[in-house]
Amino acid sequence: MNLVILIHLMFxxxxxxxxxxxxxxxxxxxxxxxxxxxxxxTMTMLxxxxxxxxxxxxxxxxxxxxxxxxxxxxxxxPLIYFYGLYAVLSVSAFGTIIQSLGTIFLPIKxxxxxxxxxxETILSPVIIAILQYFIIKxxxxxxxxIRKNKYFQQNNQFRFVNLLLSISLLSYLLIxxxxxxxxxxxxxxxxxxxxxxxxxxxxxxxxNYFNLQLAEQRQQQLNNLTDYTxxxxxxxxxINGFRHDxxxxxxxxxxxxxxGDIKQIREIYNNVLKxxxxxxxxxxxxxxxxxxxxxxxxxxxxxxxxxYALEKGIHTEIEIxxxxxxxxxxxxxxxxxxxxxxxxxxxxxxxxxxxxIHIAVIIDSAQKENRLIxxxxxxxxxxxxxxxxxHRVTTKGNDHGTGLHNVQQILIEYEQAHLExxxxxHIFNQTLVTQG
Amino acid sequence: xxxxxxxxxxxxxxxxxxxxxxxxxxxxxxxxxxxxYSRPEQLLANLTSRGTHHIYFLDVELKGSDRKGFxxxxxxxxxxxxxxxxxxxxxxxxxxxxxxxxxxxxxxxxKDQDAKNFKQQLENNLQHIVQQFNVDMPLxxxxxxxxxxxxxxxxxxxxYFETQPGTRQIILVGMTKRIEFTxxxxxxxxxxxxxxxxxxAYLVNINNIEQxxxxxxxxxxxxxxxxxxxxxxxxxxxxxx
Numbered sequence: 001m002n003l004v005i006l007i008h009l010m011f012x013x014x015x016x017x018x019x020x021x022x023x024x025x026x027x028x029x030x031x032x033x034x035x036x037x038x039x040x041x042t043m044t045m046l047x048x049x050x051x052x053x054x055x056x057x058x059x060x061x062x063x064x065x066x067x068x069x070x071x072x073x074x075x076x077x078p079l080i081y082f083y084g085l086y087a088v089l090s091v092s093a094f095g096t097i098i099q100s101l102g103t104i105f106l107p108i109k110x111x112x113x114x115x116x117x118x119x120e121t122i123l124s125p126v127i128i129a130i131l132q133y134f135i136i137k138x139x140x141x142x143x144x145x146i147r148k149n150k151y152f153q154q155n156n157q158f159r160f161v162n163l164l165l166s167i168s169l170l171s172y173l174l175i176x177x178x179x180x181x182x183x184x185x186x187x188x189x190x191x192x193x194x195x196x197x198x199x200x201x202x203x204x205x206x207x208n209y210f211n212l213q214l215a216e217q218r219q220q221q222l223n224n225l226t227d228y229t230x231x232x233x234x235x236x237x238x239i240n241g242f243r244h245d246x247x248x249x250x251x252x253x254x255x256x257x258x259x260g261d262i263k264q265i266r267e268i269y270n271n272v273l274k275x276x277x278x279x280x281x282x283x284x285x286x287x288x289x290x291x292x293x294x295x296x297x298x299x300x301x302x303x304x305x306x307x308y309a310l311e312k313g314i315h316t317e318i319e320i321x322x323x324x325x326x327x328x329x330x331x332x333x334x335x336x337x338x339x340x341x342x343x344x345x346x347x348x349x350x351x352x353x354x355x356x357i358h359i360a361v362i363i364d365s366a367q368k369e370n371r372l373i374x375x376x377x378x379x380x381x382x383x384x385x386x387x388x389x390x391h392r393v394t395t396k397g398n399d400h401g402t403g404l405h406n407v408q409q410i411l412i413e414y415e416q417a418h419l420e421x422x423x424x425x426h427i428f429n430q431t432l433v434t435q436g
Numbered sequence: 437x438x439x440x441x442x443x444x445x446x447x448x449x450x451x452x453x454x455x456x457x458x459x460x461x462x463x464x465x466x467x468x469x470x471x472x473y474s475r476p477e478q479l480l481a482n483l484t485s486r487g488t489h490h491i492y493f494l495d496v497e498l499k500g501s502d503r504k505g506f507x508x509x510x511x512x513x514x515x516x517x518x519x520x521x522x523x524x525x526x527x528x529x530x531x532x533x534x535x536x537x538x539x540x541x542x543x544x545x546x547k548d549q550d551a552k553n554f555k556q557q558l559e560n561n562l563q564h565i566v567q568q569f570n571v572d573m574p575l576x577x578x579x580x581x582x583x584x585x586x587x588x589x590x591x592x593x594x595x596y597f598e599t600q601p602g603t604r605q606i607i608l609v610g611m612t613k614r615i616e617f618t619x620x621x622x623x624x625x626x627x628x629x630x631x632x633x634x635x636x637a638y639l640v641n642i643n644n645i646e647q648x649x650x651x652x653x654x655x656x657x658x659x660x661x662x663x664x665x666x667x668x669x670x671x672x673x674x675x676x677x
Contacts, residue, residue, distance in 0.1 A: 030602060070602035319531035360533030373533050384661065386609045411616060412605050418585040418617035433585070 015125040016091055017044045023132050024063045024087035027143055030070050053173045056092060060084045076153040082162055089169045093191045094131055098124045100188060142202040161201050164194040224300035231287060231307055292320040297331050305342040314349045315356040322363040328370055328436035329417060333410050340403040341430050345376040352379055368436035375429045382423045439470045442479050443495045459559045465566055476508045486516040496525040509539040520565055585617035595657045597624055597639040611659055632673055634665040642676055
């Protein structure tokens with residue numbers, strides 16, 4: 001009998017620790033690794049034997065340490081603490097609640113001892129796992145937003161949620177001291193409240209933030225597109241003006257030809273017609289390529305940056321052959337990367353006399369692949385490019401390096417995107433390839 | 437050198453041919469023949485042998501289609517990966533980056549520039565081709581082809597691969613290039629036996645190592661970049677080198 005109970009207990013412990021570890025890995029985006037899990041399991045067992053319920057605190061500590069090793073750079077301490085705390089607390093709390101519900105609803109008196117143990121060690125972990133699955137599915141989009149914004153991780157509301165969860169965990173640990181069902185019920189209710197406030201917090205703040213950002217983006221887009229329209233209108237007026245002149249020229253040429261006045265014909269050709277390629281090949285006409293973009297946010301950003309570069313006197317060209325309908329990535333993330341790459345190109349061109357920026361988007365719809373190429377001229381022939389991606393290395397005393405570091409952080413989330421950087425023959429080239 | 441010209445305007449076609457003959461005679465460069473075509477089908481029908489001695493001068497806008505020359509270039513490229521393609525066209529028709537990437541065009545020569553510059557640019561291109569022709573060897577390419585990323589790079593340009601532990605993000609650090617993609621170091625290590633796993637986070641190209649600093653456990657590469665080597669791998673690496 002004792003052996004059976006022991007096996008049951010072991011089974012429950014292993015099962016629960018798998019759930020805790022997995023929940024932690026999923027929400028903190030760490031790869032599930034059997035080695036680390038075994039360490040976690042061993043420590044859990046040892047401390048459970050030595051410390052009883054207090055081992056939960058050790059478990060939280062272990063998970064936080066694990067998160068800290070892998071995510072120190074990308075994620076802040078409160079966030080990693082939250083992951084560890086949530087993983088351990090939610091599993092234990094659900095366990096206690098399910099157990100309590102079991103005592104209320106299951107006619108334990110009529111069941112054999114074995115059945116109740118079965119309920120506690122096998123059925124309840126399964127229920128916990130299912131519950132966790134749905135909760136994580138529900139909150140993961142919000143967690144992603146929090147992960148990407150350091151501001152949320154540092155703010156007081158997030159600390160408050162952490163505090164509530166910590167109190168919940170402590171109260172659970174105190175249950176065996178009181179051996180009192182009313183206390184247990186109170187703790188359960190307290191946990192339920194904490195969990196609900198967590199959910200409300202996640203939904204609310206991220207939603208607000210999202211709306212705010214969206215509104216800002218829209219406004220920005222509108223401004224950029226207005227600039228774009230104005231620019232296109234100017235170009236249209238130029239072309240129209242040229243057409244008018246051109247018709248007049250043809251008429252005077254015709255007269256001269258009829259008169260056989262070769263001198264006048266030559267004069268008209270040299271003075272006016274030979275210069276027309278200059279008017280027609282004017283930089284600003286490359287804006288026409290933007291008509292192939294069907295994603296307003298990208299069109300707006302590109303037109304804004306190109307007009308800005310042209311105003312700075314940088315020779316800028318853009319090539320887009322096909323219809324650009326998808327960037328195979330979250331549009332906001334794509335825009336952030338695009339903005340950083342273009343800003344860098346413009347910045348590097350500012351002090352260069354022969355500055356030019358070439359942009360190309362090559363779309364392979366069969367392979368579902370987008371290739372964005374941004375090239376700019378540099379005064380240096382080449383440079384150690386790997387350095388500029390590291391932390392806050394910068395070539396010009398401002399944010400050059402920080403920008404590329406951010407690009408790298410965004411790309412970690414996308415397995416099917418890759419970035420090529422090259423610097424040779426006075427040309428700095430960034431190629432971002434995204435696949436759908 | 438076997439030169440082919442595709443241009444539907446006969447005057448420009450003959451002008452280009454005349455320039456080429458003049459340049460080659462002035463420099464004493466050997467050439468077998470210059471073939472001129474005004475219709476894409478004629479040129480495509482005559483695609484036979486392959487190699488860097490085939491040079492194609494293509495106009496982009498041909499009768500009936502404003503990107504026809506580009507389509508022709510794609511077909512030439514499919515037929516012959518080593519052929520040299522140069523576009524001769526007006527400025528507004530050319531898409532330098534797109535053409536360079538999709539058909540590896542060598543250059544673009546603008547028709548709408550004065551004769552002197554036009555000829556000079558032609559000469560520069562031929563000069564480059566003649567020089568390359570003597571040194572050209574089949575490139576030793578490292579090809580990476582997975583559903584997550586595909587690219588190729590000359591093997592001799594690779595210095596090392598770096599990964600951030602815990603992520604699946606890999607950075608290829610080359611002489612003048614850097615590529616960031618998703619993959620696993622151990623998979624890449626099996627792709628070429630000149631790659632050596634010097635550290636948990638690094639895989640190095642042994643051909644580009646200049647020296648090993650045993651005091652600080654650092655590998656120094658030909659262009660003075662460095663990466664880490666773990667103490668217990670030093671011996672193994674020295675024995676390979």
